[in-house]
Amino acid sequence: MPLVVGASWEVTVLDESISSEDFSNPSLSPLQRYGADVRRVRLGRSLMQKHLATGTGYSVSYVSGVESGKLLPSEKFATGCDRVFGTNGLFTGMLHRLEEGDHPTHFVPYVQLEQKASHILNFSTTIIMGMLQTEDYAQAIFRAGHPFESDEMIQGKVAARIRRREVLNQDRPPRLWAVFHEACLRTNVGGPSVMAGQLDFLVKSAARPGIDLQVIPFTAGASAAHSVSFTLLTFKDSPTVLYSDDPRGGRLCRTAATVASVMQNYDRLRAHALPPDESLTFVETVRKEYMP
Structure with missing residues (x-):
């Protein structure tokens, strides 16, 4: 025509x-x-x-x-x-x-590795890990971090973050184990309705096969107080990789001794966390505090 x-x-x-x-x-x-x-x-x-x-x-x-x-x-x-x-x-x-x-340059190598991982082991201190964020929650996070940027730029970053969930829809998705400090649930990002939706999404995500969520409550004391957020990626045919944030930006680490030390720390964090079933009950309780 x-x-x-x-x-x-x-x-x-x-x-x-x-x-x-x-x-x-x-x-x-x-x-x-x-x-x-x-x-x-x-x-x-x-x-x-x-x-x-x-x-x-x-x-x-x-x-x-x-x-x-x-x-x-x-x-x-x-x-x-x-x-x-x-x-x-x-x-x-x-x-x-x-x-x-729509990803920072330093984060692109991590995203590429995340798509190939067999296990994703995450610990978050105050903010829900990106892969498990809702669109509204991610929008609030990016807007707070980039207050002078255009809506188009923010939307692009949100879309890129949400797309990371696609790795969980593969024929053989990675096993995801996420440990959250209670502060993640209590940090009011975007307001009560956004937080209620975010916590609902966590519960829904945990119902999927291959996804485990645990919460470390404030009552656990200093067990996680010294830790920073980090993610460990394991692979079938290559060494485990550590990704962590610091004031200079996110960094990948493949040093065997460092990765082994952080893996031991992760095991301790899981031991101090509530069991998965109790963790979901805890999340549901906090969710009601936002939107009864």
Whole structure:
């Protein structure tokens, strides 16, 4: 179908309409631009959403969510788009750049390792670990940390963080074990409704196979008071890696002696934490304090 070039052309393909402004709007977030590009190529191939859904192995609602910029696509969806469109890795590469562009440079190597890990062992002191944050919680965290940045930049960072959950949807996802100090549950991020939603999400996440959550209560005393937040990534065929934050930024450590020492510390933290079932009951109790 020929396109009519003009200031505001309108294209109708297979009963779907899209205007040029949808593609060129400068206020679109990176995620929305990705979705607009998927839609642009799909329409250029004269395909309906149901055709792309079939070709990628997802539902029509999933395709719609990606195209509208409301849903961060998975790696599988991006490679499916390249297969259906014949774009030779274009959308997969765009997805990687979308993700990396919204992470600090020092954090990108960690994200790449996280996707390959067999176990993710996390200890958090005051803030819920990124992989288990809700969108509203992450939004509040990033806005507090970047008060003068644009909404587009904040949205991009939130989307990149939420996408990290996709690793848990793999055919063989990593085992996730998260230990939270009670301060994570008590630090009021974003207000009562945001915290209530965040704690609900923790309980829901813990119901999934392969995810264990534990809480170290204030009553445990000094057991975790000296610790900083950190994550240990274990792999089937390579040594364990430590990621931790300090005032200079996050750092990866592969030194065997350091990693072994932190692993021992993690075992002690788990020993001082409430058992998983009691931990979930504790989370549910704190949640009611935010929104009865």
